[in-house]
Every structure is written in structure tokens, then in C-alpha cells.
Amino acid sequence: MNVWDRPEPPARPVPLDRARIVAAAVALADEGGLEAVSLRKVAARLGAGPMRLYGYIATKQDLFDLMLDEVQAEILPEERPGDWREALRVLAHRTRQTALRHTWLADLLGGRPTLGPNGLAVTEARLAALDGLADVDTVLRAVETVSAYCTGAIRREIADLRAERATGRSERDWQRASGPHVTRMLETGRFPALARVVHDAAHVDADTSFTTGLDWVLDAVAARLARPPE
Known part of the structure; x- marks a missing residue:
């Protein structure tokens, strides 16, 4: 199942969602490049156990896909020129x-x-x-x-x-x-x-x-x- 179509698990004591996970991963990558990103490091930044993240993201490639999509929002202009x-x-x-x-x-x-x-x-x-x-x-x-x-x-x-x-x-x-x-x-x-x-x-x-x-x-x-x- 595509990562965007996969339902998120119910909330737990340490609140998580894909948006928070991706924001933490983007911050890590901005600091140290893609090599600085792992599910373990993202989990540590969020104060959660690494296994918690697998309920939201199955693979590291899924995480990279989500990170890429997140920053692509910055490419879109508010208004499209007519020309x-x-x-x-x-x-x-x-x-x-x-x-x-x-x-x-x-x-x-x-x-x-x-x-x-x-x-x-x-x-x-x-x-x-x-x-x-x-x-x-x-x-x-x-x-x-x-x-x-x-x-x-x-x-x-x-x-x-x-x-x-x-x-x-x-x-x-x-x-x-x-x-x-x-x-x-x-x-x-x-x-x-x-x-x-x-x-x-x-x-x-x-x-x-x-x-x-x-x-x-x-x-x-x-x-x-x-x-x-x-």
C-alpha cells in the first residue's frame, strides 16, 4: 500500500503522527544530510521508541518519499503566471x-x-x-x-x-x-x-x-x- 494511503494508527501516550515524524526527519536532514536520517534517530528526537514509527512508516524509503513531498510544497507559487x-x-x-x-x-x-x-x-x-x-x-x-x-x-x-x-x-x-x-x-x-x-x-x-x-x-x-x- 502506498505510504499516503496507509491509515495512521491510533494515538498513544507520546503523541505521534506522520506530520511530526516528517518534520523531525526534515530537521535532521537539514542539519546533517540524508545520512543523518534514520527511523531510530527520528524516534529519539521525538522522544518515542523506534518501533512506534513503524506503525506510521514502513521503510526508510517511505520516509524519504514523505520528506521529499513535504519540501516540494515550498516549490509551488501562490499564483501561477499566465505566460x-x-x-x-x-x-x-x-x-x-x-x-x-x-x-x-x-x-x-x-x-x-x-x-x-x-x-x-x-x-x-x-x-x-x-x-x-x-x-x-x-x-x-x-x-x-x-x-x-x-x-x-x-x-x-x-x-x-x-x-x-x-x-x-x-x-x-x-x-x-x-x-x-x-x-x-x-x-x-x-x-x-x-x-x-x-x-x-x-x-x-x-x-x-x-x-x-x-x-x-x-x-x-x-x-x-x-x-x-x-
């Missing part, structure tokens, strides 16, 4: 902002679709933005393309943040430390395209990088929507 491009842009930026608040979310993005109410609402919002503008297969491919860009860009950004926290070195610190090696490699002449990027490309922050890439993907979607039906 399809702006609607997808808002959802993309809100997905990134949610992942930056809950960095563990990057580990769960792009996996199997979640069937909770918030996950379904996010999927509905993405599909509804393009509904009626093309055939259903084109709409689905377009949404998948935008989602794939967002997932990849967010995972890369979160990986950089984790590396910075783990080493205590910022990206600029890392570049300075790696500079002598990179210089020696570029001087071999084996990497001319990379050398042009290193010497000539503008450095942009993460916000600009994400926004620029997203705009290019949306340009591609717009071009595909403008094509006559085959």
Missing part, C-alpha cells in the same frame, strides 16, 4: 531556492516521480503551463527537458557547496590552489579550447549561471513550440 515561459521559470527558480534551503533535496531530485499531493501538484503545474500549446507528447518532452536542466544545474551547485563546506575552501581558494597545475597543463598546448575559457571567459555567480542556462533551455522549448505540427 507558460514565466510559469516554468518561476517553478525552476523556486525548485533551486528550495534545494538551497534543503541541500539534501539534490540527492532525491530526478529519481522516480513522487506520488504525494505536493509532488503531484508540482508535476501538474509544470504540465499545465504548456497544456494546449502543443500535443501531449511535445508538452511532456518539454517539461522533461526543463526539469533535467534544473536537476543537473542544482546538483552541480550543491556539490560545489558541499565541497566548500567539507574543505573550508571557497571556489576562489580552490582556483588559486589549483592554478599552478592548470597553468602547467595549459602550457602544453594540448587544451586550446580550455585555455581560451580559462583566460577569456567571464566569471559569473551561481544565480547568473542558472538563470542564463534556464533561459537558453526555455528558448529551445519556445522554438519547438513554434514549429508547425509534423
